[in-house]
Amino acid sequence: MNFFQQLADLFSNVTNITMPQVIMWIIGGVLIYLAIKKNMEPTLLLPMGFGAILVNLPLSGAVNQWAEGVLEEGPIDVLFNAGIANELFPLLLFIGIGAMIDFGPLLANPKLMIFGAAAQFGIFFTLCLANAVGFELKDAASIAIIGAADGPTSIFVANYFNSNYMGAIMVAAYSYMALVPIVQPPVIKLLTTKEERRIRMTNKDICVSKRTKILFPIVITIITGIVSPKSVALIGFLMFGNLIRECGVLDSLSETAQKVLANLVTLFLGLTIATKMQAEDFLSVRTLLIIGLGLFAFIFDTAGGVLFAKLLNLFLPKDKKINPMIGAAGISAFPMSARVVHKMGLEADNSNFLLMHAIGVNVSGQIASVIAGGMILNLIAR
């Protein structure tokens, strides 16, 4: 009898399993499936998927638990407090991202930056919509920044406003980044004619000096830091990463930032975000709304860039017209967005190469999304 009692005690935790937890295991499984089978942002979706399962096991020791009035700290909550609650992980990741980006195409044609700015329209439009459908202003701002298509900026802003929906925001941000090739083409096609998609843009071979490449990150940090001081950490770490890439004397550091640092932080970030994916917080109508609003932000970002290019074309002479599709590359999802535009350009005309222009706009979107994040931090009080 005693043996059976002990056996029953051993498996007593089975009775603590709840339906919401099982749903979260399925969601975790779907994220892992998308990461492995569909190759959708695997570096983040896989740790997030596994983390979702880890934190949703009954009485999971991976997260904080109260046992007989004593708080037993879980490693994922410890990591969250050490790396995300103080905004450290997204900033460290930005050093790696900065080291990966070549701003050459943008420096060769700096006017392209204007499209990066136009493509941030979706962020602010979604902010208005999210607030209008009932989210508090701070949460609306955190949701809107999904449209930045920039994971670290989304984490930074959501954490700054102490948003309750960080888990849903992260899942939406990274999923849509991976879904850029599916989300953007229909929007672009809807807003452009075939003739517009065939517009050719001349490729000029402009050599950017090393001095310009080195001074660029420093100047950007100073300008953005003065105008939007709250974004100085974001832009500063991004530009620091770029400076160690371009300076030419820190190749080993640059390589470490691009590979080891970025990979390590991404690993911790994905797993740690899962602490906000506990069934009781995650499974709600609000999560669905956030995912819907994220899609809305992406669509209007794309539309903002394309329509701005079309607007410019009204004033440009016939031989200087811009292919409006490059405006869509103004979102921060690098380099997927540029690839999508290039591919669509080739579909419309198989000898139309838009890649360099699209890459220039795409890297400018990276800077503009950080500026947009900074603007939101400046305009909305914590």
Add this chain to the structure above:
Amino acid sequence: MKKLFVILMTLALILALPLCVMAEELSESTAEEITGEAMETTAEETTAEETTDEAVETIVEETETEYEMDFGFYPDTLRTTLPIMGMGMLGIFLVTCIIVLAVVVLSKFGKQKEE
């Protein structure tokens, strides 16, 4: 092409100041209206002597819960968010224009030194 961008940048810079002022005025007027409403509410509350503190607390709690839980469409919120949208987009364009100008200057400076 170059001329157009120069014109656009200049326009953006010229438009920036009045638009900033307009946005500020709009947010100030909204704030004034809200303050006015709040004052009226306070006056009404003061006259209603019979209302007990507990009742007030319950009403406040109910209102807060309603705001947190009910999803719908609240067009009034646009009075707060549209100025933020205007200021945000304007800010991004302004910073971008400044960065573009800085890059153009940097490129020229770099070329001259290389020559």
